[in-house]
Amino acid sequence: SQQGEEDPQALSIQEGENATMNCSYKTSINNLQWYRQNSGRGLVHLILIRSNEREKHSGRLRVTLDTSKKSSSLLITASRAADTASYFCATDGGSYIPTFGRGTSLIVHP
Amino acid sequence: DSGVTQTPKHLITATGQRVTLRCSPRSGDLSVYWYQQSLDQGLQFLIQYYNGEERAKGNILERFSAQQFPDLHSELNLSSLELGDSALYFCASSVGSGADTEAFFGQGTRLTVV
Numbered sequence: 001s002q003q004g005e006e007d008p009q010a011l012s013i014q015e016g017e018n019a020t021m022n023c024s025y026k027t028s029i030n031n032l033q034w035y036r037q038n039s040g041r042g043l044v045h046l047i048l049i050r051s052n053e054r055e056k057h058s059g060r061l062r063v064t065l066d067t068s069k070k071s072s073s074l075l076i077t078a079s080r081a082a083d084t085a086s087y088f089c090a091t092d093g094g095s096y097i098p099t100f101g102r103g104t105s106l107i108v109h110p
Numbered sequence: 111d112s113g114v115t116q117t118p119k120h121l122i123t124a125t126g127q128r129v130t131l132r133c134s135p136r137s138g139d140l141s142v143y144w145y146q147q148s149l150d151q152g153l154q155f156l157i158q159y160y161n162g163e164e165r166a167k168g169n170i171l172e173r174f175s176a177q178q179f180p181d182l183h184s185e186l187n188l189s190s191l192e193l194g195d196s197a198l199y200f201c202a203s204s205v206g207s208g209a210d211t212e213a214f215f216g217q218g219t220r221l222t223v224v
Binding site: 041045048095099103 | 112143168207214215
């Protein structure tokens with residue numbers, strides 16, 4: 001069963017626009033991670049945010065975490081065609097095992 | 111390149127057969143996780159090993175088994191294969207098994223059961 005669920009399931013934007021994806025989860029966590037997967041390939045780790053952190057940045061990525069709402073968001077600023085991929089959040093449900101949602105499929109049109 | 115190596119990349123086999131998937135973790139990583147990714151089930155956690163010992167079990171079928179060897183590489187054995195076992199199988203590794211652990215994924219083994 002999925003611990004985290006991403007929303008929306010699919011997102012289509014133009015290059016240069018910002019993309020925001022959300023993740024909601026059910027049980028308490030120690031950390032939450034975001035990953036990117038290009039079609040049929042392995043997952044690439046983007047960022048890890050701990051339960052005691054509220055916001056984290058990495059390049060064009062901004063992740064927020066609201067433990068009271070059990071939700072996180074991933075913002076990609078100034079998107080590029082190369083950002084086209086599926087994005088997953090992984091929560092550990094307190095067990096330290098990354099458990100994934102079904103992902104958000106992002107398409108960035110040049 | 112994540113540093114996690116999975117072999118083979120592709121595998122086509124018949125129903126009822128048995129296959130072994132191999133994973134070499136990143137140098138220094140003690141934890142190995144196995145995941146199955148299919149279109150209808152998403153990415154499902156199967157099992158985790160830490161320094162040779164089984165640490166956690168997820169949605170792993172009894173027909174599937176895994177182990178981690180002293181050199182820390184891991185193998186996932188799938189037996190009595192069914193059409194529904196067709197999926198991408200990923201291995202991930204991490205340094206530890208605690209809260210600050212980032213998991214790094216291999217490129218996966220695509221298994222097709224015919």
